[in-house]
Amino acid sequence: MAKRKAPDGAPLQPIVPIQPPLGVLILYATGQLGWSLGGYGVGNLLIYFYMPPEQGQPVFPSFLFQGSVLLVFTLIGILSAGGRFLDALIDPIIANWSDRKISGLGKRRWFMLWGALPLVLTGFLVFYPLTDSESASNFVWLALMIGLYYFFFAFYVIPYTALMAELGHTAADRLRISTLTSIAWALGFILGNSVYAIQGIFEKQGHSSVQAFQISLAILNTVALVCMLLPAIFLREKRYARQLASEHGIRTALSVVFSNRNFRWFLASDLMYWLALTFIQLGVVFYTTLLLDLDKSYAFQFSIVSFLSSFVFYWPINVLARKVGKKWLMLLAFALFAVVFAVVSVANLLPIPPQILLYALGVAAAFPLAVFGILPNAVIGDEVEQEEHRSGQQLSGMFFGVRAFVMKVGISLSNLIFPSLLLFGKSTEKPLGVQLTALAAIIFCLIGWGVFRKYDDRSER
Numbered sequence: 001m002a003k004r005k006a007p008d009g010a011p012l013q014p015i016v017p018i019q020p021p022l023g024v025l026i027l028y029a030t031g032q033l034g035w036s037l038g039g040y041g042v043g044n045l046l047i048y049f050y051m052p053p054e055q056g057q058p059v060f061p062s063f064l065f066q067g068s069v070l071l072v073f074t075l076i077g078i079l080s081a082g083g084r085f086l087d088a089l090i091d092p093i094i095a096n097w098s099d100r101k102i103s104g105l106g107k108r109r110w111f112m113l114w115g116a117l118p119l120v121l122t123g124f125l126v127f128y129p130l131t132d133s134e135s136a137s138n139f140v141w142l143a144l145m146i147g148l149y150y151f152f153f154a155f156y157v158i159p160y161t162a163l164m165a166e167l168g169h170t171a172a173d174r175l176r177i178s179t180l181t182s183i184a185w186a187l188g189f190i191l192g193n194s195v196y197a198i199q200g201i202f203e204k205q206g207h208s209s210v211q212a213f214q215i216s217l218a219i220l221n222t223v224a225l226v227c228m229l230l231p232a233i234f235l236r237e238k239r240y241a242r243q244l245a246s247e248h249g250i251r252t253a254l255s256v257v258f259s260n261r262n263f264r265w266f267l268a269s270d271l272m273y274w275l276a277l278t279f280i281q282l283g284v285v286f287y288t289t290l291l292l293d294l295d296k297s298y299a300f301q302f303s304i305v306s307f308l309s310s311f312v313f314y315w316p317i318n319v320l321a322r323k324v325g326k327k328w329l330m331l332l333a334f335a336l337f338a339v340v341f342a343v344v345s346v347a348n349l350l351p352i353p354p355q356i357l358l359y360a361l362g363v364a365a366a367f368p369l370a371v372f373g374i375l376p377n378a379v380i381g382d383e384v385e386q387e388e389h390r391s392g393q394q395l396s397g398m399f400f401g402v403r404a405f406v407m408k409v410g411i412s413l414s415n416l417i418f419p420s421l422l423l424f425g426k427s428t429e430k431p432l433g434v435q436l437t438a439l440a441a442i443i444f445c446l447i448g449w450g451v452f453r454k455y456d457d458r459s460e461r
Contacts, residue, residue, distance in 0.1 A: 019169050020240040025177055027231050028167060029184040031112065034227030035157050036188025038120045041127060041217050042083070042149055043411070044192065044281045047419055049127055049213065050076040050142075051426075059296070060209055063129040063138045068423055077419035079142055084412030087150035088405045091158055092254060095401025098159040106237030108159040108166075115156030116228040120221040122149035127217055154404070156228065161400040165381040166241035174381035175321060175374070179314055182373030186307040188227075191220060193303035196285065196296050256387065257402050263383045265455040266376075267406045269330075272448030273372055274410030276337055279441040280365075282418045283344075283434065290431045291347040292354040305362030310370040317370055326375045327457035333368035334449035338442050340365050345438035348431060376403075 020028075051066060051074060052059040064075045094111070101107035126145045129138040164181065168174030195216045202212035258264065285299040292298070320329055340361060343350075347357060384399050421440065424433035 018240055019173070020167050024235065024240055025167065025180050027235055028163065028177070029180040030227050031160055031231040032181040033184035033188045034116070034224045034230075035119070035153075035160065036185040037191050037220055038123055038224030038228060039153060039157075040189065040192025041195070041221070042123050042146065042153075043278075045195065045217075046080050046126070046415070047076055047282055047422075048285055051419055051422065060213070061132060062134050063131070064142070065134055068420075072420050072423070073416065074419040074423070075139060077416045079139070079146055080415035081412040082143075083146035083150045084408045084415060086147055087154055088408035088412065090151055090154045091401045091404045091408065092398065094154045094158045095162070095398045095404075098162060099398060106241070108163045108241070109232055109235060109237050111159035112156055112228070112232035115152050116225055116232055118152040119149065119156050119228070120225045122152060124214075124217055124221050127214060158401050158404055160231075161377070161404070163237070163241060164377055164400070165384040168381055171378070171382060171385070172322075175318060175378045178374050178377040178381070179318060181377065182370070183311065183314065185373060186310060186369070188224070190303050190307050191223070193284075193300045195220060197300045200297055254398065254402070257398050260383060260387065262456050263399070265451060266379055266383070267403065269334075269448045269452035269455065270376060270403065271406050271410045272444045272451065273334070273376075274407045275414050276341070276441045276444040276448070277372070278411045278414035279418060279437050279444070280341070282414065283437050286422075286426060286434045287344055287347065287438070288358065290426065290428055290434050291344065292358055293348070293428065294354050294358065298355075298358060302358055302362045305359050306365045306369060309363045309366035310373065313367050313370040314374065317374055321375060321378070325457040326379055327452065327455055329371050330375055330452055331449055333371035334445050334452065336364070337368040338445035338449070340368070341438045341441040341445065345435050345442070
C-alpha cells in the first residue's frame with residue numbers, strides 16, 4: 001500500500017488505514033485497564049488515607065490537619081480539588097500538542113510511552129508522606145506529588161483517549177471500542193478497590209495499616225504500569241488509526257469544539273455525571289462502614305458485585321443504543337443512579353440485613369454504570385466525525401481533551417465538596433455528613449437528567 005512520506009523520508013501511515021481487528025482493539029483496551037488502575041489511588045483513596053473513617057479509632061494516623069480551613073473546606077479537599085483543577089487546565093494543552101505531534105512512533109503513542117512510568121510512580125509517592133504526623137512538610141510534599149501526578153496523567157490519558165475516535169472508522173466501530181474500554185476501565189476499578197482487601201491481608205501478617213496500604217498500592221501500580229505500556233509499545237498506530245494533520249492552534253481548536261452546541265449540552269450533563277460518580281467512588285468505604293456497619297473489605301465486594309453485574313448489560317446496551325439511540329439510555333441511567341443514591345442516604349434506617357442491602361445496591365447500580373461506561377465515549381466519537389465532515393479538520397484530541405477538562409472539573413469539585421460535607425459527621429454515631437454526600441449526588445443526577453434532555457442524538461438519523 002502506498003504510504004505518505006514525512007520530510008525526512010520516514011513513512012507516515014497508509015493512505016487508507018486498515019480497520020483494526022478485535023485483537024488490536026483488545027490490546028488498545030489494555031491501556032485503559034492500566035490507567036484506570038494506575039489512577040485509582042489518587043482518584044479515590046486520598047480522602048480515605050488522609051481523612052479516614054472513624055470506627056473507634058481512625059484507620060490511619062493523621063498526616064494532615066483534620067479540621068476545617070477557610071470555614072468550610074479541608075486541607076485534603078483543597079489539595080485534591082486543586083490537583084484536579086490543574087489537570088483540567090493541562091488537558092487542552094496536551095490535547096492540542098497531541099493533535100499536532102509528528103513522531104515516528106505515532107502522535108499518540110509517543111505520549112503514552114513517555115507518560116506511563118511517571119504516572120504510576122507519582123501516583124504511589126502521593127501516599128508516602130515525609131513524616132508520621134501532621135506537618136507542613138507533608139502538605140508541601142503532597143501538593144508537589146499531586147501536581148506532578150496530574151501532569152503525567154493528562155500526558156498519557158488524553159492522547160490515549162483520542163485514539164478511540166481514530167481507531168473507530170464507523171459509529172459501530174466506535175461503540176465496539178467504547179464497550180471494550182468500558183470493560184477494561186471496570187476491571188481496573190475493581191482491581192483498585194481490592195486495595196482494601198489486600199491491605200487487610202498484609203495487616204494480618206503484622207504490618208501497620210500504613211505499610212499494608214502502601215504495599216498494596218505498590219503491587220497494583222506495578223500491574224497498572226505493565227498494562228499501560230503494552231499498547232504504547234506494541235500498537236501499530238499508523239497502520240490502524242484514521243488520522244489527519246491538524247493545523248489549528250489551541251485557541252482556534254477550542255473555539256471550534258465549543259461552537260458545537262450539541263456537544264455543549266453533552267458536556268454539561270457529563271459534568272453532573274462525574275460529580276455523582278466521584279461521590280460514590282469517594283464514599284463507598286464510608287457508606288459501607290458507617291451506614292451499613294460492615295467491615296471496610298465489603299467496599300471491595302460492592303465494587304465486584306456492581307461492576308461484574310454491569311457486564312451483563314453490555315451486549316443489551318449495544319443493541320438498544322442502535323435501536324432507541326444513546327440519548328434515552330443515558331437519561332434512564334441518570335434516573336436509576338438517583339434512585340440508588342436515595343436508598344444509600346437512608347441505608348442505616350432500613351430494616352434490611354446490611355449484606356443483602358449492599359449486594360442489592362451493587363446490582364441496582366450495574367445498569368447506569370454500564371451505560372455511562374460505554375456511551376459517552378461513543379457520543380464524543382460521533383461528534384468528532386460530525387466536525388470532520390463539516391470542516392475537514394480532525395480534532396479528536398481536542399474533543400476528548402475538552403471532555404476530560406469538564407470531567408476533571410467535576411471530579412475536583414467533588415473532592416472539594418465531599419470532605420466538607422464529612423465535617424457534619426463521619427462516625428458510626430454521627431453519620432450525617434456521609435448521608436449528605438448521598439443527597440448531594442441525587443441532586444447532581446437529576447440536574448444531569450434535565451440537561452441531557454436537550455441533547456440531539458444525531459446518530460439516530
